[in-house]
Each structure stands twice: as structure tokens, then as C-alpha cells.
Amino acid sequence: MTADVLVIGCGPAALAIASGLCAEGLQVDALAAVEPTAPWPNTYGVWGCELEPGGLGHLLQHRWTNCVSYFGAQPVAHHHTYGLFDKARLQTHWLEGCEQGGLRWQRGLAGAIAHHGQGSCVTTTAGAEHSARLVIDASGHRPVFVQRPSLGPIAYQAAYGVVGRFSTAPVEPGQFVLMDFRSDHLSSLERQAQPPTFLYAMDLGDGVFFVEETSLALAPAFPPERLKRRLQQRLAFRGVAIEAIEAEEDCLFPMNLPLPDLRQRVVGFGGAASMVHPASGYLVGSLLRRAPTVAKAIATALNVPGCGADQVAQAAWSAVWPAGLVRKHALYQFGLEKLMRFSEPQLRQFFAAFFDLPQHQWYGFLANTLTVPELTLAMLRLFAQAPNPVRGGLINPQGRELELLWRVLSR
């Protein structure tokens, strides 16, 4: 039996949309290159509030109320809960939804696709064929089928992190540090000549901590070996030695991917659809929030008698990237381009001003829950209350910023 939808992948995006589609009563097939229950390699963080509307707080393994950042010598308290997902529980949550909806797992690596009047047929590299009325490509940041235009250099978030035991606590007990931009461990030459990085760190309990040196976004990416050295320098300067490494994380993913071509027959979801928040790098909270809406739009289109495959794909793309989100994406990309040019002092002042915004504004900005007018207002307010060096940087257009601004205005 031809499926209503074939989902490619078994990462967070694939499972989120597949379980959403199953909840709509659709016949869903999924093509997985690996065992769908195989543990995910990454650790996923999220603001606690993002899970409240769906009552999904139980999916967190760790939760911190003592959340701070350093943009100067003194910590700035965020007064918001931050959490780390229990990734096995998150995976099971979605897999159970798939199972209840009768999802049929297929194993293989998608290799080619052909479209016909009634839908599409995916052929695996082993030659197996899988047909569906709609194909959703959730194969990650380098999608197997989704096409996107090339619009200039891609900026990457890069990080090197260690889960382990330390001679002394690298952060205060019970604390989560979103961004520690202190750079007194670097020489003035290093500070001036190299792009800024920050520490993302947390107490995981039982004497175990996670510390990660992070480059927010850079094109080309900040070299991994230099991130590792920076982390070692930072820890050594604070008199902290690594005593035992339990796990290491090398993180690299694109931040400013252009939007895919929204007219194509294959529909993307997650990294494949450029859904990573261009200003923060977060995705999983929005998958949880948005998958049910996108699934509903797809089910509605599929249930319209005589609705052709192209129209179904159009309805799906419109749900993945509605006009408001398209415009916000352009705004975020413009903002990120600005940040990538900021010097370290400008960046610190910028973030200090950003987290001085009213909570609902900075939180809504990061969680991508503001409307376009609300987001514009938050950005204007930030401009108004930022110190002059930041304002100067924001006004002065450089590189492709004017092009990006035009994209905001023309959306």
C-alpha cells in the first residue's frame, strides 16, 4: 500500500514530524539509515518555558533555575529555567507516537527520487523503492533531496566540550552558565586578532560538569583545535584541571542556511528545511512546538478530494515556512551577520543590552515565539538602550548586510 507520507531520517526532526503525522491518522512510512532507536549523538538543551505549553517538562533530565551569563566581571542572572533533554526519553516519546499510529519503518539510505502525478518514489542506494503521496526530507543540515539556493558563505556554530570531573568546580554548584564571555585568560593579541568565543557550562550533579568553548557563528568555522586550546586556557587560568573525561563533544552545524526553494515537491523539516534558529542555533524546542501544526496542515491537504501532489507539497511548505516565520528568519539572519562582525567588547556590550530587555522580549527572541511586529519592537528597543559602540556597529552597514536588509524588507 502506498503511504500517505514517507519521512526520510530518524533524527529529532524526522521523529517529531512522523509522530505528528501519525497522530493525524495518516499512513506514514519512514526510511532510516540506522536503527531508529539508536542513541542520538548530540545533547540537546532548551529553555524550560518552551516545554510548558505541551506539558513536556518530564522530558528533561536536568533543569537549572540558577542560570547566569558573564558579559563583564559580574554574573547576569537570567531568571529563566534552562534544561537538558533526557535524549532517550525524548526519542521514546516520539517513537511511541509513531508506533501508536502504525508507522512502518523501512531501512536504507535514500539515494534518488522521482516524481509522478500521484506522489513520489524514493529509491534507496540498495535499489529498494518506496512510494508516497508526499515525501518529507528530514535528513539533516545536508539534506539528501531538499534544494536550497547558494547565497554566500555559510556560518557555522562550532564548539568543543568535555563532560567530566575537575579539580575544582568550573561553575558554581547547581549553576548553568549560558555564555561566559570573560576573556582575561587570553593575551591582548589573541583577543584582538581572533574572533571571540564563550563558555557554555553546567553542573550535571554528582561531581560531574559539562564545559564547552563555543563560537556562536563564523564563516568559515572557528577551527576545532583552537576551541580546544581556548577551553584549556580558560580552565587553567581559573585554576581548574580536568581530572577525568567522561565524554567529549565536537559540535559543528550551520547557522545561516538560506531558506529552501519553497516550490519544490520534496518538503523539508528540521535542519533539512533550515529551521535552526539563525541567532541561537536551537531547533528542538521549535520541533516540539511546530510539528503538530505542520502535520495537521499536511493531513488537511491530503484529505481534500482531488488535491494533487504539488498542491499537497505547497500546503506543507506553507506550514513549515509561513510568511511570518520567513520574515523573522530574514531578520534573524540580518542580526547574525551584524554580530559576526562585532569585536569582543562590542559583543559583550550587545549581549548585556540584549539580556537587559524585558524577559518576554529576550526570551521570545531566542525561542522564536514573538510575532513580526513584536520582534521588530524588541530589536528597536535593543538599539535604543544599547551603548554607543554597539549602536555604531548596528548602523554601519558592511559586507552583505545591505543585501540581507533588502531581503527583510522584500519578504
Ligand SMILES: Cc1cc2nc3c(=O)[nH]c(=O)nc-3n(C[C@H](O)[C@H](O)[C@H](O)COP(=O)(O)OP(=O)(O)OC[C@H]3O[C@@H](n4cnc5c(N)ncnc54)[C@H](O)[C@@H]3O)c2cc1C
Ligand atoms: C553537537 C550539536 C549540539 C546541538 N545542540 C543543540 C541544542 O542544545 N539544542 C537545540 O535545540 N539544537 C541543538 N543542535 C542543533 C540541532 O538541533 C541538531 O543539529 C539536530 O540534530 C538537527 O536535527 P535533524 O533531525 O534535522 O537532523 P539530524 O539530527 O542530523 O538527523 C538526520 C537524520 O537523517 C538520517 N539520514 C541522513 N541522510 C540520510 C539518507 N540519505 N537516507 C536516510 N536517512 C538519512 C540520519 O541518519 C539521521 O537520522 C545541536 C547540533 C549539534 C551538531
